[in-house]
Amino acid sequence: MKKIINRTDQVVEQMVEGIVKSHPDLIERIPNTRVIARTDKGPGKVGLVSGGGSGHEPAHAGYVGRGMLSAAVCGDVFTSPTPDQIHEGIKAANQGKGVLLIVKNYTGDVMNFDMAKELAEMDDIEVDQIIIDDDISVEDSTFTTGRRGVAGTVLVHKIVGAAAEAGASLQELKALGEKVVKSIKTIGVALTPCTVPEVGHPGFELGPDEIELGIGIHGEPGFSREKIMPSKDLAKQLFDRINKEHHFISGDKVVVLVNGMGGTPLMEQYIFANDVHELLGAAHVDVEKTIVGDYMTSLEMAGLSLTILKLEDERWVDMLNIPVQTIAWK
Amino acid sequence: MKKIINRTDQVVEQMVEGIVKSHPDLIERIPNTRVIARTDKGPGKVGLVSGGGSGHEPAHAGYVGRGMLSAAVCGDVFTSPTPDQIHEGIKAANQGKGVLLIVKNYTGDVMNFDMAKELAEMDDIEVDQIIIDDDISVEDSTFTTGRRGVAGTVLVHKIVGAAAEAGASLQELKALGEKVVKSIKTIGVALTPCTVPEVGHPGFELGPDEIELGIGIHGEPGFSREKIMPSKDLAKQLFDRINKEHHFISGDKVVVLVNGMGGTPLMEQYIFANDVHELLGAAHVDVEKTIVGDYMTSLEMAGLSLTILKLEDERWVDMLNIPVQTIAWK
Numbered sequence: 001m002k003k004i005i006n007r008t009d010q011v012v013e014q015m016v017e018g019i020v021k022s023h024p025d026l027i028e029r030i031p032n033t034r035v036i037a038r039t040d041k042g043p044g045k046v047g048l049v050s051g052g053g054s055g056h057e058p059a060h061a062g063y064v065g066r067g068m069l070s071a072a073v074c075g076d077v078f079t080s081p082t083p084d085q086i087h088e089g090i091k092a093a094n095q096g097k098g099v100l101l102i103v104k105n106y107t108g109d110v111m112n113f114d115m116a117k118e119l120a121e122m123d124d125i126e127v128d129q130i131i132i133d134d135d136i137s138v139e140d141s142t143f144t145t146g147r148r149g150v151a152g153t154v155l156v157h158k159i160v161g162a163a164a165e166a167g168a169s170l171q172e173l174k175a176l177g178e179k180v181v182k183s184i185k186t187i188g189v190a191l192t193p194c195t196v197p198e199v200g201h202p203g204f205e206l207g208p209d210e211i212e213l214g215i216g217i218h219g220e221p222g223f224s225r226e227k228i229m230p231s232k233d234l235a236k237q238l239f240d241r242i243n244k245e246h247h248f249i250s251g252d253k254v255v256v257l258v259n260g261m262g263g264t265p266l267m268e269q270y271i272f273a274n275d276v277h278e279l280l281g282a283a284h285v286d287v288e289k290t291i292v293g294d295y296m297t298s299l300e301m302a303g304l305s306l307t308i309l310k311l312e313d314e315r316w317v318d319m320l321n322i323p324v325q326t327i328a329w330k
Numbered sequence: 331m332k333k334i335i336n337r338t339d340q341v342v343e344q345m346v347e348g349i350v351k352s353h354p355d356l357i358e359r360i361p362n363t364r365v366i367a368r369t370d371k372g373p374g375k376v377g378l379v380s381g382g383g384s385g386h387e388p389a390h391a392g393y394v395g396r397g398m399l400s401a402a403v404c405g406d407v408f409t410s411p412t413p414d415q416i417h418e419g420i421k422a423a424n425q426g427k428g429v430l431l432i433v434k435n436y437t438g439d440v441m442n443f444d445m446a447k448e449l450a451e452m453d454d455i456e457v458d459q460i461i462i463d464d465d466i467s468v469e470d471s472t473f474t475t476g477r478r479g480v481a482g483t484v485l486v487h488k489i490v491g492a493a494a495e496a497g498a499s500l501q502e503l504k505a506l507g508e509k510v511v512k513s514i515k516t517i518g519v520a521l522t523p524c525t526v527p528e529v530g531h532p533g534f535e536l537g538p539d540e541i542e543l544g545i546g547i548h549g550e551p552g553f554s555r556e557k558i559m560p561s562k563d564l565a566k567q568l569f570d571r572i573n574k575e576h577h578f579i580s581g582d583k584v585v586v587l588v589n590g591m592g593g594t595p596l597m598e599q600y601i602f603a604n605d606v607h608e609l610l611g612a613a614h615v616d617v618e619k620t621i622v623g624d625y626m627t628s629l630e631m632a633g634l635s636l637t638i639l640k641l642e643d644e645r646w647v648d649m650l651n652i653p654v655q656t657i658a659w660k
Contacts, residue, residue: 002521002522002538002539002541002558002632003521003558003598004521004561004564004594004598004599004601004602004634005560005561005598005601006560006561006562006601006605007560011597011601014561014600014601014604014605015597015600015601015604017604018599018600018601018602018603018604018605018607018622019600021603021604021607021617021620022586022588022600022603022607022620022621022622023620054597055595055597057595057596057597057600058596062596077597191332191333191334192332208332209332211332228332228333230335230336230337231334231335231336231344232336234334256352258352262593262595263592263593263630263632264334264630265385265387265592265627265629265630266387266388266392266624266627267341267342267345267384267385267387267407267629268333268334268335269334269348270344270345270348270349270352270387271334271335271336271341271344271345271348272334272348273348273351273352274344274345274347274348274351275336275344275348277348277351277352287351290351290352290353291352292348292352293658294596294624297595297596299595299597300593300594300595300632302332302593302630304334323653327660328623328660330657330658330660
């Protein structure tokens with residue numbers, strides 16, 4: 001294992017320190033926790049808390065700041081944060097108007113965020129949650145009942161974050177978030193595996209010309225292993241699966257997120273984005289916004305995911321476009 | 331070779347299309363060229379043109395937009411753009427106040443940008459240039475006489491871009507750029523090589539526990555092959571070399587850029603950034619700003635570079651902090 005780290009049992013601790021020291025204007029660490037919180041607290045607004053296992057950077061700490069998350073809770077690599085840590089995140093986010101938890105659908109995360117919600121309610125903090133399950137690849141995967149939560153989570157952070165900043169109530173934010181989640185479909189592909197530092201070897205193996213369609217962001221199995229294929233064929237396969245969910249008709253409006261998994265050059269992401277635009281154009285679907293880059297990674301995995309948000313409400317694009325003060329949202 | 335591409339001879343063409351289709355609000359392609367230009371032309375301002383071989387994305391197209399570059403010229407992968415293409419970039423950038431070329435120090439780039447300058451002068455466009463040679467690793471490398479231009483180029487784009495936006499003259503921008511370049515020192519390390527699509531195999535080889543110190547962004551040789559070492563030891567080696575150039579004394583003020591080469595997880599970049607902060611703290615040097623992420627890549631190479639800008643003028647930090655409208659500068 002060749003990684004720029006010090007000790008395998010300190011990667012998250014030292015990463016959190018590095019993030020906080022690098023961006024003291026935007027974020028701070030709640031002392032003795034793995035919680036990264038906004039320095040600009042957003043008084044009078046509903047707090048937004050997300051998090052999960054580390055290894056998906058810039059998710060979620062990169063989305064903490066004015067206009068997006070109030071706090072992110074950093075678990076061990078690919079491991080849910082504990083309820084007490086999430087509880088600290090809720091306390092940091094609370095400005096008296098309640099806190100919304102944005103949780104990716106993994107059994108450990110759902111359970112621990114739920115327990116943290118109960119702990120916070122004992123402090124008289126009003127807490128609600130939304131569960132993100134945008135990955136259409138498989139049902140009931142490793143660590144998951146139902147569908148997994150993946151890159152589409154970032155769009156939820158941004159849209160709900162814009163509404164929270166504008167003063168929406170906890171109930172309004174939950175309803176908005178759930179509507180957005182239903183409109184987001186994602187599917188991924190891996191070209192290489194990745195290595196969790198504490199494990200020391202790749203989580204799975206792929207042959208020199210093999211790719212895995214439907215991969216999860218922790219290397220959970222997808223639905224098919226195939227030979228590497230041209231980008232446009234790959235785009236078509238992923239798009240067709242998403243289309244089976246969205247049932248696009250002429251004139252539909254969408255937002256596209258091409259998300260690099262960590263080890264994929266932007267060159268390949270943009271070539272793929274070009275092919276996705278061709279497919280959407282042929283289907284007479286209007287792309288209102290395209291986002292390309294590493295937004296929800298899986299350590300050094302090579303691969304990408306395609307997320308398409310079908311716009312049930314055109315204001316969602318404005319909410320995606322409003323500038324924020326975070327490390328990673330561009 | 332496992333890449334998300336269509337044809338090896340069309341990677342740059344399709345990447346440029348993908349970039350332009352993804353960000354039509356910010357940039358446009360000059361028809362029949364490989365030039366990506368601002369949609370907001372910046373009338374009455376000096377134009378800024380950069381570019382070079384592709385494969386370093388988001389450099390340079392990601393830095394085109396209000397407050398940074400006027401145009402970027404995209405060569406083939408790791409290959410200088412031709413003079414006629416650069417000439418087109420200059421024409422696109424020209425708003426009647428002259429055009430400054432920001433050129434990384436590689437023999438091909440320097441020659442071709444120089445020829446393009448002559449072509450543009452025949453059109454009566456006033457053109458001047460600055461050469462970036464921030465890489466302190468080696469002298470007279472492959473493709474280079476003197477020192478190479480690497481990640482520090484992005485800081486020049488941003489600082490000079492802020493001054494151009496504020497209305498500085500061509501002469502003022504050249505003087506500013508040259509002063510900034512002298513204050514930037516960079517050094518890189520590779521953990522893995524990368525593969526140019528048209529070549530089809532890695533540009534060099536590294537053993538499973540080997541790293542190369544002083545690597546160039548096209549895989550040019552560095553100064554030492556060593557075994558993988560802890561991040562803090564790596565940080566010390568790179569920092570010590572930079573310190574031999576900058577001769578830091580207590581109270582010096584700096585900007586730090588930890589730049590991922592393409593295949594390095596942000597987790598590792600932030601662990602390394604934490605170690606760099608420790609070293610600067612021990613040297614009583616004040617870090618005024620830290621930038622972490624993939625700013626000047628080398629396709630899928632795993633590795634990173636450390637850039638330290640010594641602040642000869644504290645306004646440079648303000649110029650780095652002014653918001654811009656580009657794809658990639660955060």
